[in-house]
Amino acid sequence: MELLQSILSTWPLLATLLPLTLLYLLLTTLLTYFRPSLRSLPGPFLARISSLPRLWTCYTGSQHLHHLHLHDKYGPFVRVGPNHVSFSNPSLIPVVYSISSKFVKSDFYTLFDIKTPAGAMPTIFSVRDEAVHKGFKRPVAGAYAMSALRELEGGVDECTEIFMGKMEERVGGEVDLGVWVHWYAWDTITTLTFSNRLDFMAREQDIQGIISAINARLKYNSIIGQAPWLHKYIFGNRFAAYLATFIPSLAILNSSKYIVDFTAAQLRHHQSLDSKPPSSPSEGPGHRPKAGYPDMLSRFRRSPALSSSELLSHATGNIFAGSDTTAASLRSIFYHLCLSPSALSTLQNEISTASAKGNLSDPVTFAEAQALPYLQAVIKEALRMHPAVGLLLERLAPSPEGLTLPNGIHLPAGTVVGMNPWVSARDPLVYPSPYTFKPERWLEASEEELKLMERNFLAFGGGSRTCLGKNISLLEMGKLVPQVLRRFEFELAEPGKEWVMEDYWFVQQRELVCRVKRREGGMKEG
Numbered sequence: 001m002e003l004l005q006s007i008l009s010t011w012p013l014l015a016t017l018l019p020l021t022l023l024y025l026l027l028t029t030l031l032t033y034f035r036p037s038l039r040s041l042p043g044p045f046l047a048r049i050s051s052l053p054r055l056w057t058c059y060t061g062s063q064h065l066h067h068l069h070l071h072d073k074y075g076p077f078v079r080v081g082p083n084h085v086s087f088s089n090p091s092l093i094p095v096v097y098s099i100s101s102k103f104v105k106s107d108f109y110t111l112f113d114i115k116t117p118a119g120a121m122p123t124i125f126s127v128r129d130e131a132v133h134k135g136f137k138r139p140v141a142g143a144y145a146m147s148a149l150r151e152l153e154g155g156v157d158e159c160t161e162i163f164m165g166k167m168e169e170r171v172g173g174e175v176d177l178g179v180w181v182h183w184y185a186w187d188t189i190t191t192l193t194f195s196n197r198l199d200f201m202a203r204e205q206d207i208q209g210i211i212s213a214i215n216a217r218l219k220y221n222s223i224i225g226q227a228p229w230l231h232k233y234i235f236g237n238r239f240a241a242y243l244a245t246f247i248p249s250l251a252i253l254n255s256s257k258y259i260v261d262f263t264a265a266q267l268r269h270h271q272s273l274d275s276k277p278p279s280s281p282s283e284g285p286g287h288r289p290k291a292g293y294p295d296m297l298s299r300f301r302r303s304p305a306l307s308s309s310e311l312l313s314h315a316t317g318n319i320f321a322g323s324d325t326t327a328a329s330l331r332s333i334f335y336h337l338c339l340s341p342s343a344l345s346t347l348q349n350e351i352s353t354a355s356a357k358g359n360l361s362d363p364v365t366f367a368e369a370q371a372l373p374y375l376q377a378v379i380k381e382a383l384r385m386h387p388a389v390g391l392l393l394e395r396l397a398p399s400p401e402g403l404t405l406p407n408g409i410h411l412p413a414g415t416v417v418g419m420n421p422w423v424s425a426r427d428p429l430v431y432p433s434p435y436t437f438k439p440e441r442w443l444e445a446s447e448e449e450l451k452l453m454e455r456n457f458l459a460f461g462g463g464s465r466t467c468l469g470k471n472i473s474l475l476e477m478g479k480l481v482p483q484v485l486r487r488f489e490f491e492l493a494e495p496g497k498e499w500v501m502e503d504y505w506f507v508q509q510r511e512l513v514c515r516v517k518r519r520e521g522g523m524k525e526g
């Protein structure tokens with residue numbers, strides 16, 4: 001106390017400013033706490049007045065679990081931040097996430113904008129303005145249609161074959177299946193997008209460190225995205241970003257440029273091969289594009305409406321969103337099958353029966369996979385058990401009307417509202433015993449129940465901002481899983497041990513170590 005008095009008497013300006021600052025902080029805290037309408041919503045005290053709890057739970061990679069806990073404790077509407085409301089009430093899903101919804105994405109998504117040589121620009125994923133989003137999507141949507149992707153099945157088959165070969169080499173031993181499906185997803189997305197498989201699987205490594213770069217940026221984006229205004233003082237600030245280069249553990253988080261440069265190199269490579277004759281296997285590993293090959297980039301490039309920056313933005317979107325998601329979903333499929341012997345044997349029987357009837361080619365085609373109802377239910381249930389995205393899908397209450405919650409509370413325009421796909425997936429009224437992996441629920445539900453289950457299924461998001469790459473992942477998962485299961489069996493190396501989850505926008509799992517066996521009576525390597 002004496003020390004404070006002596007400081008204040010030495011610096012009279014400080015003596016005036018300090019109480020004013022404290023008064024300002026007190027007033028803003030009170031105003032934040034008592035923000036109209038939001039004050040009547042329940043939620044943790046600190047979350048009402050500051051972004052710290054959201055920053056912290058994001059930093060610890062556990063926000064999906066935190067949101068589940070908050071809704072268990074406080075009910076369907078929780079004030080999770082000064083201006084943030086998380087909801088678990090399903091009736092709001094069609095309001096907030098519909099095709100014609102006026103709820104645009106929040107500033108959280110600005111962290112996912114990219115810098116191109118022509119300047120900063122959003123990606124189709126991060127763009128906030130709905131009209132701009134429509135314009136962005138129109139020229140490329142065709143490339144994501146299932147009819148277009150089916151032409152690329154051969155590319156998926158090549159990657160599947162490599163995956164099978166790698167598992168074959170490991171029969172009798174242990175594999176970290178989580179790592180392998182990640183490499184599989186990377187090889188597949190680079191094949192489908194650029195016809196340039198980078199051979200993560202063949203070389204058994206993170207090629208050019210791109211996986212680490214994306215993980216690091218996702219970490220930064222999800223944490224700083226909780227208070228997006230912070231970005232302009234961190235990596236959005238040139239000087240701060242420069243200073244960070246001297247601290248390797250910080251510098252790695254600023255990998256956005258690295259990711260865009262990685263994609264730009266792929267674009268240049270694709271363009272440089274236009275004039276080359278069709279590839280031959282002697283060109284070495286990877287799949288080389290030839291003029292007219294219907295990979296996604298060729299389709300994008302055929303659209304005269306796309307500038308080179310837009311092309312880069314779309315390709316970066318595929319790189320950013322196209323592998324972690326599918327990998328997390330594949331891990332969920334294999335993990336839950338390992339934990340559920342009855343589901344595994346039902347699926348194995350379905351595959352064997354179809355095979356015996358001659359209904360499964362080698363490799364399994366997408367059309368054949370779709371005709372396996374239990375397989376489709378397993379995929380759906382695995383995505384429900386483990387949605388790839390684990391933060392709020394944040395949207396802004398529209399202006400001027402805001403949002404009136406079913407309990408009558410009115411949220412003003414500009415309030416950030418959203419649902420976490422993990423919360424919608426665990427609603428016991430929609431999915432009885434929501435923590436149990438039960439593919440049958442998708443086959444046994446009545447029409448009415450199924451409608452509700454589909455409505456709550458936010459694994460691919462919803463409305464006009466539904467995942468654009470959904471068909472890519474369905475193609476990959478639908479083809480890989482039956483092909484692998486007809487030849488191999490996996491069991492957890494340590495059955496009692498749970499995997500480790502980290503939620504940095506995508507909820508990635510680690511330590512899915514399995515023993516690989518050749519399946520009794522299963523298909524031999526052909």
Ligand code: HEM
Binds near residue numbers: 465
């Ligand atoms: C199982 C795999 C996948 C899952 C679970 C998934 C999940 C999601 C989710 C939840 C969203 C909505 C995010 C939001 O509203 O904020 C989304 C959007 C998006 N996803 Fe995926 N995704 C998957 C695979 C892919 C793939 C393979 C690609 C592309 C190669 C992709 C590209 C996109 C794009 C471009 C958007 C933004 C769409 C828009 O706003 O119009 N995703 N995804």
